[in-house]
Amino acid sequence: MSKNVRRYCTIALTIAFFVFQMYLALVKQLTVMLQTPLHMCFALSLVFLYNPIDKGYQKKLKKKAEENHTTVSEAELNKWAKLRWIDLIFFGAIIFVLYYTITNYGRLRDFDKVVSPVLTIDYVAMVCIIVLLLEAVRRTLGNILFFFIIIFIVYSWTAQYFPKGTVLYTKGKSFAKMLKTFCSGMILGESGVYGTPLTTSCTSLFYFIVFGAFFSECGGGQLLIDVGLKFSNKSSGGPAKAAVISSGLMGMVSGSAVANVATTGVMTIPMMKKIGYEPEEAGAIEAVASTGGQIMPPIMGVGAFIMAEMLGVNYLQVAADAIIPAFAYYFGVFVLVSLLAQKRASRSRQSEDAKIEVSRPLLPRLYLLLPVVVLIVSIMRGFSLMRSGMYGIFVCLACNVVSFFLEKGTNDAAKNIVNGIKDGNFAGLKQLWGSMLDGAKSAAEIAIPTAACGIIIDVMTEQTSLATNLSGVIAGLGMSNLFAALLIAMIGCMLLGMALPTVAAYLVGVTLFVPTLRSLGIQPLVANMFVFYYGIMAQITPPVCVASYTAAGIAGADAMKTGLRGMLFALVGFLCPFVFVYNPAILLQGTVIEIIIGAAQLLAGTYFLALSVSGYFKRELPLWNRLVFFVVALGFIDPNWVTTLIALAVGVALVVFNITAAKKEKA
Numbered sequence: 001m002s003k004n005v006r007r008y009c010t011i012a013l014t015i016a017f018f019v020f021q022m023y024l025a026l027v028k029q030l031t032v033m034l035q036t037p038l039h040m041c042f043a044l045s046l047v048f049l050y051n052p053i054d055k056g057y058q059k060k061l062k063k064k065a066e067e068n069h070t071t072v073s074e075a076e077l078n079k080w081a082k083l084r085w086i087d088l089i090f091f092g093a094i095i096f097v098l099y100y101t102i103t104n105y106g107r108l109r110d111f112d113k114v115v116s117p118v119l120t121i122d123y124v125a126m127v128c129i130i131v132l133l134l135e136a137v138r139r140t141l142g143n144i145l146f147f148f149i150i151i152f153i154v155y156s157w158t159a160q161y162f163p164k165g166t167v168l169y170t171k172g173k174s175f176a177k178m179l180k181t182f183c184s185g186m187i188l189g190e191s192g193v194y195g196t197p198l199t200t201s202c203t204s205l206f207y208f209i210v211f212g213a214f215f216s217e218c219g220g221g222q223l224l225i226d227v228g229l230k231f232s233n234k235s236s237g238g239p240a241k242a243a244v245i246s247s248g249l250m251g252m253v254s255g256s257a258v259a260n261v262a263t264t265g266v267m268t269i270p271m272m273k274k275i276g277y278e279p280e281e282a283g284a285i286e287a288v289a290s291t292g293g294q295i296m297p298p299i300m301g302v303g304a305f306i307m308a309e310m311l312g313v314n315y316l317q318v319a320a321d322a323i324i325p326a327f328a329y330y331f332g333v334f335v336l337v338s339l340l341a342q343k344r345a346s347r348s349r350q351s352e353d354a355k356i357e358v359s360r361p362l363l364p365r366l367y368l369l370l371p372v373v374v375l376i377v378s379i380m381r382g383f384s385l386m387r388s389g390m391y392g393i394f395v396c397l398a399c400n401v402v403s404f405f406l407e408k409g410t411n412d413a414a415k416n417i418v419n420g421i422k423d424g425n426f427a428g429l430k431q432l433w434g435s436m437l438d439g440a441k442s443a444a445e446i447a448i449p450t451a452a453c454g455i456i457i458d459v460m461t462e463q464t465s466l467a468t469n470l471s472g473v474i475a476g477l478g479m480s481n482l483f484a485a486l487l488i489a490m491i492g493c494m495l496l497g498m499a500l501p502t503v504a505a506y507l508v509g510v511t512l513f514v515p516t517l518r519s520l521g522i523q524p525l526v527a528n529m530f531v532f533y534y535g536i537m538a539q540i541t542p543p544v545c546v547a548s549y550t551a552a553g554i555a556g557a558d559a560m561k562t563g564l565r566g567m568l569f570a571l572v573g574f575l576c577p578f579v580f581v582y583n584p585a586i587l588l589q590g591t592v593i594e595i596i597i598g599a600a601q602l603l604a605g606t607y608f609l610a611l612s613v614s615g616y617f618k619r620e621l622p623l624w625n626r627l628v629f630f631v632v633a634l635g636f637i638d639p640n641w642v643t644t645l646i647a648l649a650v651g652v653a654l655v656v657f658n659i660t661a662a663k664k665e666k667a
Contacts, residue, residue: 025390083322090135167468192462247290268509286551288570298403323588374391475520493531533573537573619658619661
């Protein structure tokens with residue numbers, strides 16, 4: 001397939017994808033067994049168009065050429081282009097899946113896994129869908145998730161051969177029964193591939209991902225960055241504080257750690273280095289601040305939308321319940337940054353703080369926040385997530401038009417529009433079209449792992465008894481020691497988060513660990529949030545810490561050192577889940593008094609933790625001081641009044657001691 005043909009097909013499919021999703025949001029929704037497969041087919045088509053079979057080879061060649069400071073010839077780049085005929089087979093398979101879904105819709109809608117027969121065409125469609133998803137995963141997310149899914153598929157057929165009594169053992173079935181169960185579970189009902197994750201992608205994620213793309217294009221993203229810069233320039237460590245504020249604000253909309261680092265980090269990291277921060281320190285601060293965007297309401301990354309569907313509650317409730325720990329996270333990072341700035345100043349390494357100038361005034365641009373306001377108000381008024389997302393997108397388009405007229409002036413803008421349409425090069429329309437393409441591409445790349453994770457979830461819960469067996473083991477341990485059970489769940493979620501994208505890590509973690517946590521008496525929201533947090537914290541946990549690696553690249557720092565420093569700076573994020581397990585009030589699960597007291601305990605613990613990590617309070621702290629502050633911070637995890645009062649008393653006493661010691665040193 002030539003580049004031109006691929007480009008025209010991409011344009012046509014993007015338009016069709018948008019029309020289909022707008023129909024669902026503004027006209028009416030279809031049944032799950034029709035709209036979800038159609039959504040998947042659109043996503044698969046775009047993924048294969050954007051990622052032809054030889055794209056990986058071309059990337060390797062270009063990377064190698066950059067490292068060797070050489071150029072790559074067109075002939076070398078197109079060496080494997082002859083294999084693109086394989087893509088035509090994949091497109092043929094997508095067309096077959098589409099044909100199968102439409103022609104068998106009535107039977108699929110009313111399919112009963114107990115009494116309905118499984119036909120030969122069902123088996124063929126199952127093989128096509130699984131192969132398509134595996135190849136799409138390999139091309140977009142790499143080999144880790146690809147092999148992870150294959151391992152689970154193989155396991156589903158071999159679980160009966162593991163030793164009896166072990167976690168991996170599942171009671172056997174005949175081959176015919178296993179085949180029927182596997183096929184019906186994967187594609188013949190609202191589970192497996194077409195389960196909650198992919199359904200959420202169709203009904204929620206698409207609209208919010210596209211909204212983020214349009215919001216950034218209309219100038220809203222730059223406005224949020226400028227707000228962070230404006231309100232942090234007057235204090236010491238301004239660029240570092242700007243990174244925290246800007247990344248937090250951007251994270252409310254984008255929900256992507258890597259995107260936040262790439263957007264705000266190119267400005268804040270160089271300025272942090274300029275005023276004395278070490279490269280690893282600057283990169284770590286940006287990575288930590290950007291990662292927090294995925295736990296910051298109102299838009300907490302795509303995982304939060306899936307969480308709302310899993311819990312069967314309104315998304316706004318999930319966002320509201322997450323406010324206190326998210327605020328504590330950024331409070332801790334902000335205090336840490338401030339203390340590090342003071343520490344540098346005390347060493348006389350800081351002359352005058354560099355300022356990042358905001359070139360355009362903020363006030364005339366505040367109307368660009370209107371899309372976010374409309375989005376939140378729509379959700380609060382009870383509109384569906386898809387309709388709220390569409391309203392937000394429409395307001396983004398309106399803001400883009402308004403900003404064009406404000407920049408060019410009414411008369412000049414009108415002339416530019418007329419001339420641009422005549423010449424066929426209207427820049428504003430090109431930008432909007434670019435946002436549309438980017439949004440559809442990102443939405444497609446999210447739909448693929450959500451569909452693929454449905455395979456893993458079905459294997460663990462329906463095809464085998466792995467989830468039940470594992471839950472039994474951890475629950476048995478938790479009956480005697482809740483902390484040990486939580487520690488096992490934390491390590492498991494972290495390992496998943498290191499190997500898989502955030503969405504996939506959360507989905508697998510929910511299946512493996514949430515039933516266990518629920519059996520230990522932990523509330524559903526708390527259990528889901530526990531898994532959600534650690535899947536995200538893995539983004540800044542070595543050895544696989546994508547956000548930290550991105551920040552290290554901008555800072556020119558050692559990637560592993562940046563990752564380790566980032567993990568230390570984000571320590572509050574690693575401890576928060578334990579806090580809300582022992583004290584659900586900080587997730588608004590309690591009375592008003594309990595919530596206020598819980599929030600105060602969390603913020604106090606966060607402050608003492610920042611003192612321990614920074615190693616500075618009025619003076620540079622000796623090691624024993626830092627260790628005591630760390631123990632004091634841990635004392636606030638358990639809401640027990642005895643431990644809280646002891647921790648508070650020791651912490652306050654140590655603060656007073658350091659104030660006195662600092663005065664004596666200064667004298």
